[in-house]
Amino acid sequence: METTPNQPRTILSAMQPSGGMTLGNYLGAMKNWAIMSQTDNCYYAVADLHALTVRQNPAELRRNIRNLAAMILACGVNPERATLFIQSQVPEHSVLAWLLTCHTYMGELSRMTQFKDKSAKQENINAGLFTYPSLMAADILLYNANGVPVGADQKQHVELARDIAIRFNNAYGETFAVPEPFIPKYGARIMSLQDPTKKMSKSDENPNAYISMTDDNDTVARKIKRAVTDSDGVIEFDPEHRPGVSNLLTIYAACKGQSAVDAAAEFAGQGYGQLKQAVTDAVQSALAPVQAEYARLLADKEHLNALLRSGAEKASAAGRRTLRKVYRKLGLDM
Ligand code: ATP
Ligand code: LTN
Secondary structure, three states, rough: OOOOOOOEEEEEEEOOOOOOOOOOHHHHHHHHHHOOOOOOEEEEOHHHHOOOOOOOOOOHHHHHHHHHHHHHHHOOOOOOOEEEEEEHHHHHHHHHHHHHHHHOOOOHHHOOHHHHHHHHHHHOOHHHHHHHHHHHHHHHHHOOOOOEEEOHHHHHHHHHHHHHHHHHHHOOOOOOOOEEEEEEOOOOOEEEOOOOOOOOOOOOOHHHHOOEEOOOHHHHHHHOOOOOOOOOOOOOOOOOHHHHOOOHHHHHHHOOOOOHHHHHHHHHOOOOOHHHHHHHHHHHHHHHHHHHHHHHHHHHHHHHHHHHHHHHHHHHHHHHHHHHHHHHHHHHOO
């Protein structure tokens, strides 16, 4: 998919309020959300229903939902053009999710790597964790989105949404747009700073594994200093054999909008200390304006709440139009 289209496309994406946003979320998804919100017709959701697949503390969840909405705007999403809303405030998502769940096969859901990973890690293997991708398909298809900006780990889920859309269209006639994943060229998969073979995750129990968008300069410097590197001191972009250094190069490159291979050439002959200092500077510069805007937005909760309320109303009106059509095709009345 092109980043600079001639025609505005319909874009949808969502993020779970399962903790504070990380640098991985920012570089893998949020930067694209912001860019697309300048030109396209964007729907962006705080995916709180998805977050319930893991047991949440209600007071903390409520706080995380507002904070994530503020962070999305702070990262540069244009509130004049994009519709920002909280998923649970638009009930059409849950209704369509059920209708799509009845058109999704157990075999398809069983093949999802996120389900396999999460069900191996947590004891609470609830049915929502399994049907999670049909709710995600509903998020996307409800708005007839053509494009879905996500990190590489979500590609499989977007492909399932495509398959469901095609299946439904074949069975009942043209109903849904068939969405495409939009995965950034640089930064699509930022890895943990402590174990560079697994992805940087906001739900990691070790806070040194991720950089949070709200980390102050000292914390950023400390976490990068402690980041796992390789033993031989060579700076080369080779994720398979040098995952630690390659991850630092990827972070540096994605902050600067260049390729990791070009970044590696820039550091040829230098040591890990110099690389880590440059990564620290690049990350601190990326975070500073976001943090300033975040503080400003959180100071005016009324404004944020009003924006989210009107976002939910707009999203609900658009969703209802699709749902009415789907009902009719299935032989249901509204
Ligand atoms: P958790 O880590 O708690 O499982 P998550 O961060 O993977 O959650 P979301 O918050 O829903 O899940 O992710 C939002 C977006 O950020 C998705 O598009 C996802 O692909 C992207 N993303 C998440 N982690 C990374 C990462 N390490 N690198 C690049 N993109 C990422
Ligand atoms: N499953 C995603 C979050 C998510 C999403 C969506 C992303 C929920 N609904 C719709 C894109 C489109 C995740 O865990 N990262």
